Amino acid sequence: xxxxxxxxxxxxxxxxxxxxSCTASGFTFSNYVMxxxxxxxxxxxxxxxxxxxxxxxxxxxxxxxxxFTISRDNSKTTLYLQMSSLRAEDTAVYYCTKYPLVRRYFDxxxxxxxxxxxx
Amino acid sequence: DIQMTQSPSSVSxxxxxxxxxxxxxxxDLGNRLAWYQQxxxxxxxxxxxxxxxxxxxxxxxxxxxxxxxxxxxTISSLQxxxxxxxxxxxxxxxxxxxxxxxTKVDVK
Numbered sequence: 001x002x003x004x005x006x007x008x009x010x011x012x013x014x015x016x017x018x019x020x021s022c023t024a025s026g027f028t029f030s031n032y033v034m035x036x037x038x039x040x041x042x043x044x045x046x047x048x049x050x051x052x053x054x055x056x057x058x059x060x061x062x063x064x065x066x067x068f069t070i071s072r073d074n075s076k077t078t079l080y081l082q083m084s085s086l087r088a089e090d091t092a093v094y095y096c097t098k099y100p101l102v103r104r105y106f107d108x109x110x111x112x113x114x115x116x117x118x119x
Numbered sequence: 120d121i122q123m124t125q126s127p128s129s130v131s132x133x134x135x136x137x138x139x140x141x142x143x144x145x146x147d148l149g150n151r152l153a154w155y156q157q158x159x160x161x162x163x164x165x166x167x168x169x170x171x172x173x174x175x176x177x178x179x180x181x182x183x184x185x186x187x188x189x190x191x192x193t194i195s196s197l198q199x200x201x202x203x204x205x206x207x208x209x210x211x212x213x214x215x216x217x218x219x220x221x222t223k224v225d226v227k
Contacts, residue, residue, distance in 0.1 A: 045221075047217065050213075095163070104213065104216070105165060105216070107168075108165075109164070
């Protein structure tokens with residue numbers, strides 16, 4: 001079974017940094033694009049970032065470009081999101097997501113990890 | 120960017136009811152649309168992709184239809200476990216896969 005385990009969330013002050021992790025199992029991790037989607041409290045879903053299987057290509061939403069860095073370690077089947085210069089509006093549950101080969105939706109999601117940025 | 124809208128924003132229904140949710144895109148998506156279900160406190164779950172293809176393990180009471188800019192999610196006979204928020208997602212412009220605002224299905 002595919003499993004995605006998110007971790008690393010917590011309370012951080014505005015301007016601070018945090019690194020999220022997502023440990024994957026049940027599929028050949030290096031073959032798939034992976035990403036992050038977030039959900040602010042009581043709000044909808046927002047795509048944040050994605051990375052190709054070989055790490056050759058990374059993608060970011062305008063709202064996080066230049067502040068967040070996505071990466072992966074295929075030997076550890078782990079996805080990361082390094083978040084810097086955090087703002088109150090980054091407060092959200094962050095979900096690790098797996099794309100299928102067609103890359104047109106998210107077929108599996110982690111359980112989510114809450115990031116709270118205090119101002 | 121492609122904009123997504125959903126209607127209604129919420130619907131009150133009873134077990135056994137037929138529920139229909141509509142999603143509209145600002146551009147032609149062909150059949151590149153997905154639907155997700157999110158229960159309270161849980162991660163979203165993929166229900167349907169490519170407008171009408173049921174994800175493995177999803178009950179057959181869920182169905183999707185439409186193409187172009189107008190899409191529909193139908194629950195043929197609402198079950199107690201179906202009370203949730205439903206999101207559509209356009210799949211036309213990797214990597215920027217945007218979601219609709221959601222439709223809450225709650226108890227009448």
